[in-house]
Amino acid sequence: MKKRQFLTVLAAPVMAFSLYQADSVQADTNFDAVNMSATELMIDQEIMQEKGNGKVHNNDEITRNEVKKMLERADEMDGLNPKDIFFSDSSNKGKGANPNEPITKVDMAKVFTLAMNDGEKPDVDLEVLNNFNDTDSIPAEAKPYVAYATLAGAFDISFEDEFNPTEPMSREEVAESFKPLVFDVIDILSTNDIHGNIEQDTEYEQGGMALVGGIIEDFRSVNEEGTVVVDGGDTMQGTLISNSFDGLSTIETLNDIGYDAGAIGNHEFDWGVDVLQDRLEDANYPILGANIFEEETGERPEWAEPYTMVEIDGYKLGIIGFATTETPETTLSTHVEGLEFPTPAPIAEELTAELKEQGADMVMVTSHLPGWHEETTDEIMGELADLAGAENGGLDALVGGHSHERVAGHINDIPVVEADEYTNAIGHIQFFVDRDSKEIYDSEVGMLETYSHLAGEDESVREIVEYYQGEVEEITSEVVSTTEGPITRDRMYGDLGVSQLGNMITDAMRERADTDIAFQNSGGIRNNISAGEITYGDVFEVLPFDNYNVTADMTGEQIKEILEGPAEDDSNFMQIQFSGMNVVYDPSQADGERVSSIELWDGTPVYTEGESNDETFSVVTNNFLSTGSGDGYYTFGEVEWDSDPDFQRELFADYLRDIRDRGETINPDDAFDDRLIEE
Known part of the structure; x- marks a missing residue:
């Protein structure tokens, strides 16, 4: 099985706060608990006692007898036999252990589980233990307790x-437990950003x-x-098994799981508001958009719907x-014409107060607000960070989306998370x-x-996935071509430039439209193609959006503006x-x-030595870019476009079939x- 490699810092679902410069939650918390270690928190709760001279020794090993006393102080001995505290499957082959010996992790697992589970052995899925490299070293009889x-x-x-x-466990580790x-x-x-990926990625044996x-x-x-389950939007658009049913197949899987809430992502609008409304009605959970307003009425x-309230x-x-x-x-x-999407922070403040008036003990956000970790500082950036940073104590957690990044940490003492893409x-x-004050004393955040x-x-x-797989199998399995190696969307010069897939797709667009030039937005190319046979299903995952060709004539100056980027920002170039x-x-x-030189493949100059050719050139692009607002390429909006009935994925599939048919x-x-050449 292949495994994708990620930064270790984001691999675990519950991370040490220091990795993110994280503190305990501040909003709606006990402020005295902020920045406490787990040991200090247990002393504050009168579960642990300070050692001599009022000092806290976080790293001292802790004995079984001390754990027993902690359980008594926590009123967690009901259903527990004191002998349970002194068993040892690991060191003494189940014969018992000295009460003054340090407690081991495997023994603490049993003590904890019996205390939480009314003294009963748990019935739990043991596969969670496969997260650990040394699963085989956990005694078989102890595995249910460790898993629980x-x-x-x-x-x-x-x-x-x-x-x-x-x-042996330290005092701090026991305090955490x-x-x-x-x-x-x-x-x-x-x-977040499921994008219709309801099937498992068979190459990596991941997700779904x-x-x-x-x-x-x-x-x-x-x-x-x-347990609360939420989604951060862009749920439906992106795969044949989802798009063929306008996202209904994906919504049915979330319904079956029992999600509590979701957010409206930008791609929820890809089939128009009418289809979005149909999916909102199909969902058994509320899909929310508190910052979506009509321009005309305000x-x-x-x-x-702006929010929901759940009982937990x-x-x-x-x-x-x-x-x-x-x-x-x-x-x-055109699918969001007449709608506006203002900054969330003031809306969050207003709605948080409204929810508190309705009796909310805590308030969180699930959103399609993007976040990312800044490369050199690891600081969390983006709209997700902007909302957390603007908070004045009302929100308790933020879930984001849209950037397809792994984000986990605390901002303004609020836990924030964004979970990659495609499940x-x-x-x-x-x-x-x-339990008495209903205050949040601590929070942890990470990735599963x-x-x-x-x-x-x-x-x-x-069963739901298999039903829809059967519905689309004949279409997806058609082999349209074969490749000797992976064809990727990786750019030629790191963060900028053309890609293998971009070159092939724009070549296909230009040939079909018979124009001088073709343009395709990089963000519309959604997946790579693996080596070997290329199926129509692969093509769909590369070009899942229902975009089609449009054609017009553009000047040399306009073409140069497109290549330079949509705004005065280095990151938008090429x-x-x-x-x-x-x-x-x-x-x-x-x-x-x-850009110093642009020349058509037949040698006609478009831009050279600081001057643009006075002629116009025939151009094909997609209807998303042609509006002038797509990805901020406003120059495309300066011309009148003629629509072409060719969907991009269909013409690209035909392009690949032609290669196949030529043997x-x-x-x-x-x-x-x-x-593209760098000087």
């Missing part, structure tokens, strides 16, 4: 790390909604009343949903809540991996794919002056040519 304790929050789920079952015993635990599990459902069910098996449309384990949790402010630029503009991970936020060996699948979700011309650029020049295979290296 891990899912319940006593131990971190550290992917591809070691559990070390016989390792006691938090679910002392406080109520609320597990917030989140997905059946596995997502299985992982969620594992958490519910230990915390049924305290009111939210009836279908844009005796608490009321308000959930607000937000769309990204980038929605008008990142979906077909490659699940976001996980934990609240530790005081979704490899197939880490959980069982939800059978009913798998972010577009093109065909039909050779372009020379100098990265050392100022913004807007980097040829694709060499991806040939896709890179001299159309």
